[in-house]
Amino acid sequence: MKITDKIQIESKKEKDLAKLNNFSDYKKEIEKYIGKDTTELIAIVMGGGIFLGGSDIHLEPEETKVRLRLRMDGMLHDILDLDHDAYKSLLSRIKLLAGLKLNVYNRPQDGSFSIVLKNVEIEIRVSSLPADFGESIVMRILNPESLKNLEDLGLRPDLLETFKKEIKKPNGMIIVTGPTGSGKTTTLYAFLKNIQNPEIKVITIEDPIEYRLNGVSQTQVDHKKGYDFASGLRSIVRQDPDVILVGEIRDKETADISLQSALTGHLVFSTLHTNDAAGTIPRLISLGADSVNIGPAINMVIAQRLVRKVCKKCSKTRKPNEKELEALQKALHGIHKELLPEKTLIAEPKGCKMCNNTGYKGRVGIFEKFLIDDELESLILTKPSIPDIKKHLHEKGFLTMYQDGIIKVLNQETTIEEVKRVTKEN
Secondary structure (H helix, E strand, O other), X not given: OOOOOEEEOOHHHHHHHHXXXXXXXXXXXXXXXXXXXXXXXXXXXXXXXXXXXXXXXXXXEOOOOEEEEEXXXXXXXXXXXXXXXXXXXXXXXXXXXXXXXXXXXXXXXXXXXXXXXXXXXXXXXXXXXXXXXXXXXXXXXXXXXXXXXXXXXXXXXXXXXXXXXXXXXXXXXXEEEOOOOOOHHHHHHHHHHHHOOOOOOEEEEEOOOOOOXXXXXXXXXEHHHOEOHHHHHHHHHHHOOOEEEEOOOOOHHHHHXXXXXXXXXXXXXXXXXXXXXXXHHXXXXXXXXXXXXXXXXXXXXXXXXXEEEEOXXXXXXXXXXXXXXXXXXXXXXXXXXXXXXXXXXXXXXOOOHHHOOOOEEEEEEEEEEEEOOHHXXXXXXXXXXXXXXXXXXXXXXXXXXXXXXXXXXXXXXXXXXXXXXXXXXX
């Protein structure tokens, strides 16, 4: 196998990797190549991680060993330990593939390479970080097959209908909030996939570009050249776009230009780091955005998290116990009855070979949203606190992420424990 910035896995090896069903098989396959051809070893590590559905592969040096771990469904799992000699060889080859400097080991570096599987080119983003016992490596897997359509996000029917309606509007702003890894980019890309057509021009500014989208002009910030979100956005609005995606609003200038763009005939999608939807307005105000512009510019605010789905192969359904029933009833008090199933049954994860004995396989989004109406627009002018906004929203029948998650619990998609884990509800 030739050493380049692209790994092409042979069809026979690809078929072997496609048969991997669990971490144990993955470990055994990796062990076959340790101490042999290092590029082959990288191909097995990366290819196996991709077929298992992993999002990141971690190599973490410790005093006597190097841990190889795979992040899947948001959780890290130990796969196996390498000795330092094997790791040094692996590290050199990864740095060579990713375009990192081999003689630099005392400062962070970033690079990338790609791997071709199933005739799909998958980008691997590589980050190296100096640590006590050697360089720690994280390889992010950007598999275009993980991109979802709007219908695949796990939206309730009423939310799906609202989202479809709002993203078809000719102007205004839609903000998606949540921490890193909550699926914000996946949601925004699903929006773009749904609305993209030859009659409109869509331009993005991202940091970095996660996935390539056909028919969309995508740009990436470059701080060394002075091309950041604010300066890029100023250039983008001169390109006659219909739709603009701003990867993240981080400062006053980006917030102001985004809001002005939404007010002057553009549909703007963006993200913001807040704990929930209600925190969006105070966050924009704290960045210095003019509250006079916020209400008229924003159409919809969304907050989301990702919860693990129960494994369909091994999970069973049962009636909730007294404590669980109390939690369900408390969460669902006042919810529209048409959103709830007739019978109160919940899923109980068991664990099997297919889900690596975790009881969970795959993830689904839980969401909350609000639209800006005249009353909320007036409230925004007073620069309200988060509790003020929450009080207004709940008076309007607002459903929280936690409640959306509980509905998914009753639909046997996930568990109460999972919903509490990501929403911090007690």
